[in-house]
Amino acid sequence: xxxxxxxxxxxxxxxxxxxxxxxxxxxxxxxxxxxxxxxxxxxxxxxxxxxxxxxxxxxxxxxxxxxxxxxxxxxxxxxxxxxxxxxxxxxxxxxxxxxxxxxxxxxxxxxxxxxxxxxxxxxxxxxxxxxxxxxxxxxxxxxxxxxxxxxxxxxxxxxxxxxxxxxxxxxxxxxxxxxxxxxxxxxxxxxxxxxxxxxxxxxxxxxxxxxxxxxxxxxxxxxxxxxxxxxxxxxxxxxxxxxxxxxxxxxxxxxxxxxxxxxxxxxxxxxxxxxxxxxxxxxxxxxxxxxxxxxxxxxxxxxxxxxxxxxxxxxxx
Numbered sequence: 001x002x003x004x005x006x007x008x009x010x011x012x013x014x015x016x017x018x019x020x021x022x023x024x025x026x027x028x029x030x031x032x033x034x035x036x037x038x039x040x041x042x043x044x045x046x047x048x049x050x051x052x053x054x055x056x057x058x059x060x061x062x063x064x065x066x067x068x069x070x071x072x073x074x075x076x077x078x079x080x081x082x083x084x085x086x087x088x089x090x091x092x093x094x095x096x097x098x099x100x101x102x103x104x105x106x107x108x109x110x111x112x113x114x115x116x117x118x119x120x121x122x123x124x125x126x127x128x129x130x131x132x133x134x135x136x137x138x139x140x141x142x143x144x145x146x147x148x149x150x151x152x153x154x155x156x157x158x159x160x161x162x163x164x165x166x167x168x169x170x171x172x173x174x175x176x177x178x179x180x181x182x183x184x185x186x187x188x189x190x191x192x193x194x195x196x197x198x199x200x201x202x203x204x205x206x207x208x209x210x211x212x213x214x215x216x217x218x219x220x221x222x223x224x225x226x227x228x229x230x231x232x233x234x235x236x237x238x239x240x241x242x243x244x245x246x247x248x249x250x251x252x253x254x255x256x257x258x259x260x261x262x263x264x265x266x267x268x269x270x271x272x273x274x275x276x277x278x279x280x281x282x283x284x285x286x287x288x289x290x291x292x293x294x295x296x297x298x299x300x301x302x303x304x305x306x307x308x309x310x311x312x313x314x315x316x317x
Contacts, residue, residue, distance in 0.1 A: 034086060039133045043109075043121035050130065051080060052138060053089050053096035062143035062168075062315040063095045063134050065126060067152035070191055072103040078149075082296035088304065093317065095138050097130060104195025106188070107148070107155035108214060111204055116196035122155075127163045145311045147171035147229075149299045150266070151191065154179060157216035160223060169314035171229035171306040172216075173299045174266040174292075177273040179215035180207055184269060220276045228284040229310040230274055231302040233292020235264035262294040285309045 033054045038047040055061030066085070068078045077098045079085045089096050102122050109123040126146070134140035144167045148156040153175020160170035178184050185206045189199035203210035212218055270288055277284040287305065292298050 033090070037133075037137070039125075039130055041121065041125045041129050043124040043129065044119065048125060048130075049075070049100040050133075051077065051098040051100070052134075053086055053098070054138065055093050055095045056091050057093050058139075060139045060141035061093050061095050062145070063097055063131070063138075063140045064089075064311060065130070065144065065146040066096055066098045067107055067126075067146070067148035067155055068099075068102065069148075069150040069152060070104060070195065072101060072152075074101040074103075076100060078296065083300040083303070085300075085303070088307075092307075092312075094312075094315065095134060095140060097134060099126070099130070102152075104151075104192050104197045106158075106192070106202065106214075107152055108158065108202065110202045111210060112201045114197050114201040116198075117201075120202075123159065123162070127159055127166060131166070143168055143315050145169040145171070145314060147173070147303065147306060147311070148175065149173040150175065150262075150294065153177070153266075154188075154216065157223075157228075158214050158219075160226060160228075161216055161219040162213075162222075164222060167226060169227040169229070169311045170223070171303070171310060172231070172270070173302045173306075174232045174263060174270075174294055175230075176266055176269045177216035177230075178269045180211040180218065181215075181269075184265075185211060187265070217273050217276055220273070220282065221280045223277070223282045224280065226282070227310045227314045228277060228282055229286075229302075229306040230270050230277070230284060231287040231305070232266040232270035233263045233298065234267040234288070234290045235260040235293060260293055263292055266294070267292075 034051055036049055036051045039050050040047050066079055072078065077100055079098055105117060105120040105122055107122040107126060110120045113119040131140065131144065146156045146159050146167055153172035154177055156170050157172050157175060157177050160167045176184055176188065179188065192199040192202060203214055267288060274284065274286045274288060287302065
């Protein structure tokens with residue numbers, strides 16, 4: 001698909017930052033066999049809280065690492081706040097590791113310390129330190145998957161491309177897998193800035209080698225042998241999205257700006273990536289639809305779809 005850079009630049013810079021102002025609303029979650037643990041990260045020299053949903057049935061089990069979005073809080077995770085993730089996995093033989101924190105970091109190893117965000121080394125934590133902890137404390141059997149939404153949809157794909165053999169499957173919900181493309185790169189820098197960080201401290205000045213290294217589109221061939229799930233919408237409101245449907249009595253222009261253009265940008269990036277997956281011969285389950293906005297109800301549905309179609313089969317379940 002051909003995308004004109006000026007149009008993409010305006011869309012990404014002006015609207016990716018809107019994610020920062022999206023209000024997270026809490027819903028109740030059913031209780032599952034779970035525990036919040038403090039996992040020390042030598043790379044970051046601090047404890048990282050992680051909620052672990054324990055595998056049903058006990059014994060050795062695979063692990064799904066479930067990552068948060070741009071505004072990830074330090075004391076919770078959006079999946080726990082906004083979805084019924086605990087009840088969904090309560091009867092499944094998989095450990096689900098849900099880390100807290102990482103807002104604005106893209107869950108990557110930063111090149112240098114940042115005045116606001118410190119020196120994030122999330123790539124090391126998620127690919128080495130946390131898997132070792134899960135093996136030592138929760139019977140993780142070495143079979144892994146990673147999934148994320150929006151910011152962390154990109155992060156999940158990068159973790160998979162950069163750690164061959166670690167993951168059997170990876171899922172991106174409304175991610176931006178064309179990281180180094182003009183427009184998207186600037187949008188990522190703006191979103192990091194909304195959280196107080198400087199993307200130059202993350203991957204250096206664009207378009208440095210680190211931007212290319214962290215671009216799933218450029219490195220798509222590294223996903224061969226894995227099962228991949230990619231989903232996004234093109235921003236058209238669905239039948240339950242009256243608040244972002246122009247002409248609706250309950251139309252909310254603020255929510256429209258927050259939730260629609262972001263998904264349109266994700267849809268364009270994800271569609272481009274889906275084509276690259278096919279060309280590279282990567283086994284992929286793709287759900288890119290005209291409808292769908294940048295919100296948790298869609299991501300929750302897509303997580304269920306990814307579990308049954310991509311993640312569970314990669315574990316032989």
